[in-house]
Amino acid sequence: MKASRLIYFKMAAVTFFALISESTYADFASGFNMGSAIGQQAVVNSQNAEALANQRRQQILQYGTPALNRIDALEKTADKWAYEAAQSLKRIRAENVK
Amino acid sequence: MRIKFFSALILVAMLSGCASSPRSVTTSIGDNNITTSGKTIEVLALDFNKATSIEYQSLRAVVLQELTDKGMIPVNGAAVEPNYLVLFDYAVDLGTNEPFERRFVAVTFDSKLERIVHRIRLTSEGSTKAPMEIFPQLIKAAYRDYPKSTGIKYQ
Numbered sequence: 001m002k003a004s005r006l007i008y009f010k011m012a013a014v015t016f017f018a019l020i021s022e023s024t025y026a027d028f029a030s031g032f033n034m035g036s037a038i039g040q041q042a043v044v045n046s047q048n049a050e051a052l053a054n055q056r057r058q059q060i061l062q063y064g065t066p067a068l069n070r071i072d073a074l075e076k077t078a079d080k081w082a083y084e085a086a087q088s089l090k091r092i093r094a095e096n097v098k
Numbered sequence: 099m100r101i102k103f104f105s106a107l108i109l110v111a112m113l114s115g116c117a118s119s120p121r122s123v124t125t126s127i128g129d130n131n132i133t134t135s136g137k138t139i140e141v142l143a144l145d146f147n148k149a150t151s152i153e154y155q156s157l158r159a160v161v162l163q164e165l166t167d168k169g170m171i172p173v174n175g176a177a178v179e180p181n182y183l184v185l186f187d188y189a190v191d192l193g194t195n196e197p198f199e200r201r202f203v204a205v206t207f208d209s210k211l212e213r214i215v216h217r218i219r220l221t222s223e224g225s226t227k228a229p230m231e232i233f234p235q236l237i238k239a240a241y242r243d244y245p246k247s248t249g250i251k252y253q
Contacts, residue, residue, distance in 0.1 A: 068189050068191050068201060070145070070189065074144050074187050075187075078217075079213070081185060083207070085185060089176055092176045093177065093179065
């Protein structure tokens with residue numbers, strides 16, 4: 001009687017641990033897959049970001065200072081540029097008269 | 099009940115669309131006593147690097163057309179002193195995502211007073227980033243009320 005109880009107990013314990021370990025493995029596999037997908041997405045994102053950054057660098061190399069920053073700076077100093085343009089034209093007119 | 103709820107939801111979405119930022123904003127400020135009729139002008143580039151480009155020359159022709167429509171007379175500033183110098187510049191955001199920001203800036207400089215008497219600043223957003231496709235329209239919009247000082251105007 002005692003021996004059969006022991007066998008039942010052992011069987012129950014084995015089943016219990018088998019279920020636990022299977023569920024843990026499933027969770028682990030699922031987590032691993034999810035982690036892998038996130039990792040792959042992160043790689044794609046970083047490649048896109050790098051491609052965009054490269055494109056941006058090429059544009060800056062091609063066009064110089066970013067266009068909107070440049071026009072803002074010119075607008076702020078427009079008084080100076082307009083005055084200088086007027087003075088240049090005055091000088092040219094004076095030279096033409098000579 | 100559910101239909102009413104969804105109708106209200108659609109209405110809110112439509113109203114929020116109406117409240118979205120305008121596509122074009124012009125800020126136009128200047129002296130009230132500027133006159134255009136019969137006044138001589140020379141149009142120059144605010145950004146000297148663009149002065150010789152075909153693109154700038156084409157847009158300069160648009161600015162000149164707008165000003166002559168207001169009664170102003172273009173002159174060669176190196177030969178005759180103009181009443182006003184108009185300097186302008188334009189730029190497009192070189193980012194990769196739409197909408198692209200387009201900007202047009204112009205100042206009117208009084209040769210006698212030796213100071214700027216009128217400023218225009220137009221900011222616009224849209225899918226076009228090719229200057230020749232969009233700036234002729236933007237320049238026309240920017241000069242529509244010239245030389246009135248209209249403050250901030252949404253278009």
